Amino acid sequence: MWTWFHRLASPPTFYRFAERLAPWLLVPGLLLIGIAVWQGLFVAPADYQQGDAFRIIYVHVPAAALSLSIYTAMSVAGAIALIWRMKLAEVAVVTAAPIGASFTALALVTGMLWGKPTWGTYWDWDARLTSELVLLFLYLGVIGLHQAYADPRTAARACAWLALVGVVNVPIVHFSVQWWNSLHQGSTILSAEAIANPKMAPEMLKPLLMSMAGCYLFFGAVWLRRMQNGVLLRERRAKWVREMVLPALPADLPNARPPAGGPGTARRGDRA
Amino acid sequence: MSAAIAVFRRELRIALRRRAEWAQPLVFYGIVALLFPLGIAPESPALKVFAPAIVWVGALLAALLGVERLFRSDLDDGSLEQMLIAEVPLALLIAAKLAAQWLLTAAPLVLVSPLLGYGLGLDTGPVVILFWSLLLGTPTLVFTGGFAAALTVGAPRAGLMLPILVLPLMTPAVIFGGGAVRAAVAGLPPDAPLYFLGALLALSLTLLPMAAAGALRNAMG
Numbered sequence: 001m002w003t004w005f006h007r008l009a010s011p012p013t014f015y016r017f018a019e020r021l022a023p024w025l026l027v028p029g030l031l032l033i034g035i036a037v038w039q040g041l042f043v044a045p046a047d048y049q050q051g052d053a054f055r056i057i058y059v060h061v062p063a064a065a066l067s068l069s070i071y072t073a074m075s076v077a078g079a080i081a082l083i084w085r086m087k088l089a090e091v092a093v094v095t096a097a098p099i100g101a102s103f104t105a106l107a108l109v110t111g112m113l114w115g116k117p118t119w120g121t122y123w124d125w126d127a128r129l130t131s132e133l134v135l136l137f138l139y140l141g142v143i144g145l146h147q148a149y150a151d152p153r154t155a156a157r158a159c160a161w162l163a164l165v166g167v168v169n170v171p172i173v174h175f176s177v178q179w180w181n182s183l184h185q186g187s188t189i190l191s192a193e194a195i196a197n198p199k200m201a202p203e204m205l206k207p208l209l210m211s212m213a214g215c216y217l218f219f220g221a222v223w224l225r226r227m228q229n230g231v232l233l234r235e236r237r238a239k240w241v242r243e244m245v246l247p248a249l250p251a252d253l254p255n256a257r258p259p260a261g262g263p264g265t266a267r268r269g270d271r272a
Numbered sequence: 273m274s275a276a277i278a279v280f281r282r283e284l285r286i287a288l289r290r291r292a293e294w295a296q297p298l299v300f301y302g303i304v305a306l307l308f309p310l311g312i313a314p315e316s317p318a319l320k321v322f323a324p325a326i327v328w329v330g331a332l333l334a335a336l337l338g339v340e341r342l343f344r345s346d347l348d349d350g351s352l353e354q355m356l357i358a359e360v361p362l363a364l365l366i367a368a369k370l371a372a373q374w375l376l377t378a379a380p381l382v383l384v385s386p387l388l389g390y391g392l393g394l395d396t397g398p399v400v401i402l403f404w405s406l407l408l409g410t411p412t413l414v415f416t417g418g419f420a421a422a423l424t425v426g427a428p429r430a431g432l433m434l435p436i437l438v439l440p441l442m443t444p445a446v447i448f449g450g451g452a453v454r455a456a457v458a459g460l461p462p463d464a465p466l467y468f469l470g471a472l473l474a475l476s477l478t479l480l481p482m483a484a485a486g487a488l489r490n491a492m493g
Contacts, residue, residue: 140436148433157490158491161423162423165441
């Protein structure tokens with residue numbers, strides 16, 4: 001198990017592993033999201049209070065859950081990058097931030113659209129809304145810090161430190177609805193009491209759980225793909241990348257040749 | 273420990289020789305607090321409602337003012353490299369540096385805050401809470417700022433980044449600091465937000481110097 005894990009940390013092994021794994025996450029993820037959207041929009045009954053407005057829950061709740069999960073995942077990757085100096089974890093930190101920022105923005109926008117018909121306002125300076133907005137700024141900070149450094153390793157490790165310190169905000173967002181008497185409702189599905197004794201009708205809950213699972217799988221696939229790109233970009237001078245990429249390029253492309261070699265060295269057969 | 277004390281004294285001595293520099297945040301703080309009443313309308317009762325926010329956001333901005341050059345001059349004259357290669361733990365030296373920074377830039381603000389509180393129309397009870405909340409909260413602001421400055425010290429393009437990095441990290445302190453004063457104004461017990469501020473203070477005093485040391489080592493390569 002551990003040797004497998006260690007081997008996975010090497011960029012070429014990871015690249016091939018991700019190449020194989022990503023479709024297995026992407027296809028079920030999209031299928032689950034598709035079924036959840038269909039069931040949520042057409043099969044689940046309308047809410048007795050909110051009518052059809054509640055149906056945005058199938059986008060809003062998964063997006064909000066992911067916005068927190070991705071930040072947590074990013075800071076765990078950051079800790080791994082800083083403690084074990086693992087290059088792959090550095091790539092993981094940097095590539096997770098834009099995805100997390102997108103899900104956070106999605107959660108904020110869907111929350112505003114949901115707030116208008118039910119609360120009567122798009123925005124309220126309530127603890128959960130505000131701390132979710134702060135989370136968005138934390139993601140933007142990681143993205144911006146990454147651009148500020150020219151050297152990718154220094155940039156990634158600075159981002160890892162920021163992600164690690166910024167993780168204080170995650171429990172604040174998560175518990176904000178319990179700590180402060182806020183306009184935002186408490187958690188309906190993710191508490192021990194609620195799992196034992198569901199507070200939501202099963203035909204409403206099922207599409208929500210499917211949508212959540214689908215979004216997590218989708219995130220996993222996108223993250224793997226982005227990490228693959230990040231690894232390729234970093235290792236673009238490495239032999240394994242050249243051997244993999246060059247045969248796929250047209251031979252007369254000037255950039256296709258490695259800087260040191262003469263004409264013709266780009267072929268795989270010549271280097272073996 | 274003696275190295276940390278030496279760093280602390282060095283900071284104070286440098287500051288004593290450049291008096292204009294450490295007076296800046298204080299003057300800045302005064303001007304910010306003065307502009308709010310002018311913007312709102314001086315005799316408006318709203319001023320009292322906004323007082324906690326004015327005093328806290330003013331402190332936040334003033335803390336931000338000095339942060340950018342926290343490591344800059346040490347980087348330029350090479351003493352930062354000396355701190356990096358010293359046998360003493362870097363985190364300890366950074367903590368000493370940040371403590372001096374707090375004493376020079378934030379402590380005067382804390383001392384002046386009752387005056388501002390009274391000026392903005394707060395009663396004695398909330399003014400006392402304001403003082404305590406700033407006393408507990410400003411070290412968190414300075415240490416957070418120090419961490420962000422350490423993150424960006426090696427990046428020439430990071431000047432504008434700094435506030436974007438720092439402000440989201442500082443929001444918990446403002447939430448609980450302003451919250452404590454608001455509770456006092458409303459006649460509610462301010463203990464809970466003050467305890468939260470104390471918890472943040474304990475976390476930032478112990479963990480942020482280490483994080484800053486790591487970030488600094490990374491930024492310097």
